[in-house]
Every structure is written in C-alpha cells, then in structure tokens.
Amino acid sequence: MKVGFIGLGIMGRPMAKNVLKAGHEVFCFDFNEAAVEDVVASGATAVKSGKAAAEAADVVITMLPNGPNVLAALSGDNGIAAGLSEGKIFVDMSSIAPGVSRQAGQLVEATGAKMIDAPVSGGEPGAIAGTIAIMVGGEEDVFESVKDLLLTMGKSATYVGPLGAGNIAKLANQSIVAVNIAVLAEALVLAQKSGVDPASVVEAIRGGLAGSAVMEQKATKMLTQEFSPGFRINLHIKDLNNALTTAAEEDAFMPLTAVVRQHMSSLEAQGFAGEDHSSLLRIVQQLSNTVLGEDC
Numbered sequence: 001m002k003v004g005f006i007g008l009g010i011m012g013r014p015m016a017k018n019v020l021k022a023g024h025e026v027f028c029f030d031f032n033e034a035a036v037e038d039v040v041a042s043g044a045t046a047v048k049s050g051k052a053a054a055e056a057a058d059v060v061i062t063m064l065p066n067g068p069n070v071l072a073a074l075s076g077d078n079g080i081a082a083g084l085s086e087g088k089i090f091v092d093m094s095s096i097a098p099g100v101s102r103q104a105g106q107l108v109e110a111t112g113a114k115m116i117d118a119p120v121s122g123g124e125p126g127a128i129a130g131t132i133a134i135m136v137g138g139e140e141d142v143f144e145s146v147k148d149l150l151l152t153m154g155k156s157a158t159y160v161g162p163l164g165a166g167n168i169a170k171l172a173n174q175s176i177v178a179v180n181i182a183v184l185a186e187a188l189v190l191a192q193k194s195g196v197d198p199a200s201v202v203e204a205i206r207g208g209l210a211g212s213a214v215m216e217q218k219a220t221k222m223l224t225q226e227f228s229p230g231f232r233i234n235l236h237i238k239d240l241n242n243a244l245t246t247a248a249e250e251d252a253f254m255p256l257t258a259v260v261r262q263h264m265s266s267l268e269a270q271g272f273a274g275e276d277h278s279s280l281l282r283i284v285q286q287l288s289n290t291v292l293g294e295d296c
Contacts, residue, residue, distance in 0.1 A: 001149060002027065004053030004060035005044070006073055006080065007094070008035035010229065011120070012063035014127040015093070015153045017042045019061075022152035027056040050074070054083025054090075059146055061091045066238055067100030074107045086112030089146055093134070095119045095174070095235075097242040098164035101137065105163045114142045117163060118150060119170035121177075123230040125217065131155040135173070137165030171246060174239040178260040178277070180214040185281040188222055189288045198292055199223050218278040223292055227275040234273040237264045 001024045005016040008030040016039050020026050026044040029052070030036050036046050047053045050073050054060045060080055064070050070092055074081045084090060090108045092101065092115065101117040108115040116138030126132040132154040136143045143159050150157040160169045188198040202219045205211065221227060240261040247254045263283045272279055285291050 001025070001059060002057045003149065004029070004047075004050075004057035004080075005039075005063075006030065006050050006053055006060070007063035007069075008032060008039055009063065009065070010124050010232075011127045012093075013039060014124070015061075015063060015120075015132075016044065018127075018130045018153045019149070020044060022149075024149065024152070027053045029053050049078035049083075050080035051078045051083035054080045054088065056083075057088070059089045059091060059149060060084070062094055064092075064094045065235065066094070067096035067103075067242075070094050070096055070100065070104055071107070074104055081107050081111050084108060084111040084113040088113040089142060090115040091118050091146060091150075092116075093118045093120055095170050095239055095242075096167055098137075098167045098171075098246060101164040101167050105138075114139065115163065116142055116146070117166040118157070119166050120154060121170065121173045122154070123217070125230060127153070133173075134158070135160055135166040135169035137161055137167065137169075138163045167242075168246070171239065171243040174236065175243050175254065175257040177214060178236060178240060178264070178280075179256045180212060181218055181277055182260045182263060182280050182284075184215060184218060185222060185278075185284040188219070188281070188292055189284045189290060192290055192292055193288060218276075221276060221278040222281045225281075225292065227272075227279040229274060229276045231277050232274055233264050233267050233277055233279060236277045237261060237268060237273075240264065 003024050003026050005026050005028045020043045027047045028039050028044045029047050040046050105115045116136055118134050118136045120132040120134050122132035134150050134154045134157040136159050147157050191198045191201040
C-alpha cells in the first residue's frame with residue numbers, strides 16, 4: 001500500500017518507520033528536515049508538501065500536535081485536501097478535539113475521499129515498539145479497510161463510533177492517565193514521608209489492584225527523577241483542555257481532570273512544559289517539602 005505520512009515528531013517518526021518495516025511504501029513530509037532524512041534513511045520517499053503526499057498515496061496519515069495543525073495541513077493550495085480524491089482515505093492519528101475532527105471530515109469529504117480519526121495511546125515507547133493502542137471514529141467499513149495498516153503501528157485498533165468518537169476515547173484515556181500519574185506521585189511521596197522506601201512500595205503493590213501501565217512506565221522515572229519526555233506536559237495540557245472543553249459542552253463533571261490540569265499548568269509556568277508528564281511529581285514534592293530519594 002502507498003502511504004503518505006505527515007508529522008514526524010516523537011510519535012510520528014517511529015510510527016512511519018513501523019509502516020515501512022511492514023512493507024508499505026511511505027511518502028513523508030515534515031518541516032523538520034532532520035526527521036525527514038531519518039525516515040528516508042529507513043526507506044521512505046520525501047515529498048515537498050501534504051498535497052504531494054496525498055497525490056502519491058492511497059492512504060494519508062497525519063500525526064500532528066493539535067487541531068489547528070491538522071486543519072492547516074489539510075488546507076491551502078499545497079495542503080493534503082488538494083491532493084485527495086475519491087477512493088483515497090485520510091487517517092488523522094493526532095489527538096485533537098472531537099469537533100475539530102468533524103471539521104476536518106467536512107474538508108476531506110468535499111474531495112470525495114473518506115476520513116477516520118484514529119488517535120493513539122502508549123507514548124514514545126509504544127510508538128517505537130509498535131504497541132500503541134489506536135481508537136477509531138468514522139465509517140466502520142473505512143476503518144476495516146485500513147485496520148491491517150493501523151496494526152503495523154499498534155497492538156490494537158478498536159472501532160468506537162462515528163467520526164470524532166476516536167478522539168472522545170482518547171480524551172477519556174488522557175484524563176485517566178493524568179489522574180493516575182498524579183496519584184502515583186502522591187502515593188510515592190506519602191511512602192517516603194512515612195519513612196518507607198517508595199521503590200519497595202511500588203514492588204509491593206504492582207501485582208495488586210493498584211498495578212497499572214502507568215505505574216510500570218512512570219514509577220521508575222519518578223524514583224530516578226528522570227523526566228525526559230515520552231509524552232510532554234504541554235501536550236497533555238492540550239489534551240486535558242480539550243477534555244474539559246468537551247465536558248463543558250456535554251455537561252459532564254470532571255473535577256479531578258481539572259485539578260491535574262492546573263498542576264500541569266503550574267509546571268508549564270515553571271519552565272517544565274517539555275518534560276514528561278511524570279514530572280507531576282515535582283508539584284507533589286514542592287508541596288510536601290521533600291524529594292524522592294532524599295531524607296529517607
């Protein structure tokens with residue numbers, strides 16, 4: 001299959017490489033020339049615009065930071081929509097507001113092409129390993145036609161509902177992850193302040209009901225104070241803002257999400273926006289006047 005891939009960031013670059021490993025032909029575009037060169041070195045073909053990627057491909061994938069980026073990538077004389085036509089499929093794997101997914105769908109449908117929204121969970125480790133979870137909204141038959149392609153990048157691809165439903169699932173995921181990371185930080189600080197080794201607590205509880213993928217991926221980062229990004233604070237703020245905006249529109253109650261968003265906003269104000277979201281630990285440490293690994 002010929003695949004256009006636009007957006008070669010922390011997630012998009014390894015995802016594009018996994019598509020290549022599965023034997024598909026990839027036409028890639030990004031403003032980051034070094035990222036393009038890296039994917040080209042793995043066998044992709046560089047193109048000069050989203051339009052060119054869409055013209056060359058059967059399926060066009062975007063993995064971009066936010067909704068405005070997706071709409072911008074679709075629009076204009078050299079945008080993706082200008083290269084789409086009947087029979088092609090546009091797959092937006094970005095994490096964006098559901099309403100923006102539906103806006104993008106209108107642009108795509110005007111070309112005769114079809115669109116699904118297919119945001120992912122699993123962070124950079126999952127993108128590299130090809131084990132991300134993919135949540136899909138759109139027409140179910142369109143999803144089925146590209147499911148095998150999606151599974152070259154992830155361990156699961158699940159149909160959720162009409163266009164925008166994939167991003168509803170992603171917002172739910174991001175709220176759950178955010179609150180889990182925050183309470184993990186609280187629990188580790190509680191252990192230390194009580195004179196108990198936090199690493200021992202993690203080992204003791206990881207096999208019980210409190211065990212989770214969040215604990216497995218984030219506890220070590222917290223215990224070692226190593227916050228290089230798998231998923232950046234500023235991107236998680238974006239997702240939680242989208243979740244809270246959608247909650248307000250749907251009259252849904254999300255107080256825990258709102259509190260964690262405020263904690264993340266505090267980290268952003270302190271200059272930690274580019275760190276991994278596990279650096280929520282910093283807030284708990286600040287308010288508890290302790291640092292994991294010290295004062296034990």
